[in-house]
Amino acid sequence: MTTYAEAPAGQEAEILQLYRAHLSKGRATLAELFGTHMEVESQGAWVTTSDGERFLNAGGYGVFIMGARHPLVMEAVRRQLETHPVATRILLEPTVARAAEALVEVAPEGLDRVHFALSGAEAVETGLKLARANGRKRTVSMKGGYHGKTLGALSATAKDVYQAPFRPLIPHVSHLPFGDIDALREELAAHPGEVCVIIEPVQGEGGVIIPPKGYLKQVEEAVREYDGFLIVDEVQTGIGRLGEWWGLDTEGVRPDVLLAGKALGGGVVPVSAAIATRKAFRPFDKDPYVHTATFSGQPLLMAAVQGTLRAVREEELVSRARELGARLLPRITEIARRNIPDLVVAVRGRGLLIGVELIEPGLAGELLIELFNHGVVANHSMNGSSVVRFTPPAILTDQEVEFLLDSFDKATVDLVRRSATMPEGGN
Secondary structure, three states: OOOOOOOOOOOHHHHHHHHHHHHOHHHHHHHHHOOOOOEEEEEEOEEEEOOOOEEEEOOHHHOOOOOEOOHHHHHHHHHHHOOOOOOOOOOOOHHHHHHHHHHHHHOOOOOOEEEEEOOHHHHHHHHHHHHHHOOOOEEEEEOOOOOOOOHHHHHHOOOHHHHHHHOOOOOOEEEEOOOOHHHHHHHHHHOOOOEEEEEOOOEOOOOOEOOOOOHHHHHHHHHHHOOOEEEEEEOOOOOOOOOOOOHHHHHOOOOOEEEEOHHHHOOOOOOEEEEEOHHHHHHHHHOOOOOOOOOOOOHHHHHHHHHHHHHHHHOOHHHHHHHHHHHHHHHHHHHHHHHOOOOEEEEEEEOOEEEEEEOOHHHHHHHHHHHHHOOEEOEEOOOOOOEEEEOOOOOOOHHHHHHHHHHHHHHHHHHHHHHHHOOOOOO
């Protein structure tokens, strides 16, 4: 039995069968659509498969803002792995304290309490529990928003296909149109002092939906007017993805809780965080056991956080993401309008979060396959199934930028050929 992650070429069929036997038949079927390639190595912007093919990773659901295996993150993790990877959680432990300090330094002013977790959904659960502990028993999220699939987070994730098998969910949750401040004000006014609002600056899984300018600030003002509680979910958009440290920075918003994840582990380990004001965090300050997790703040993960934040600062990856996004968005738009004018609805983006919306979901799936055929990994959008999403790293070289654009150009040309042979209605 092979136990190494880097399984040699020729084992794809065996691995596929193991997926079917022990993981997910659906996931195995999805892998077959992409030719049963098996990824075994990653470095920077590239993923290598067992047969030696290399793919530019413009996917990864927002994790790889600094690419894979960044040297500063790897150095920090290796050093911690060889000394003290997992703590007792009883004694003082320096890496979690230093990681919290580093995260607070890049967070908006006034957010100076941190709870670390592993997944974005766990960070969401932390924020929702803080809202409950502060007396807000009602939750408002936005249609198209995505906050995870654990029970509390799923209640805020407004998509029926994910919710239906698990109802009843948490009660008193409303889903309002994203960008509609009047609808939100009406909900807050109906329940003053009772409402927690959770919102993303840009809806990534919703299909890169960008709200009207000033909307996020209006949300904050309305929440304050009606004594609500504000959670800004930046699990996907934070740590430079939008060309700012945080998506809320452009409007000067200060939530009660800010959520981070995905990029926070540097593309090396899973880690997330809820960053809160002292007032919001008070229930957790009172009782250190009221909200805990065995692997929260473990040294190995905290070393990665410190390496990540150091790399983002020293290599100026936030501004780099802004500059790359400003180059990519107009050129992707031009290519789409030139090659697939009848198949594309819109191209949207901020920083290195770019979405290409097709006229129907089947075409989005076909475009993902064509991109893969031309050496690029991209993602679908879980709440916007007609949208192909690009989340490339901020370390792209000029040559890699041109490779991505050239691959998109070729993929869209091939999409036209493929769509001409597709049955009416797509797949």
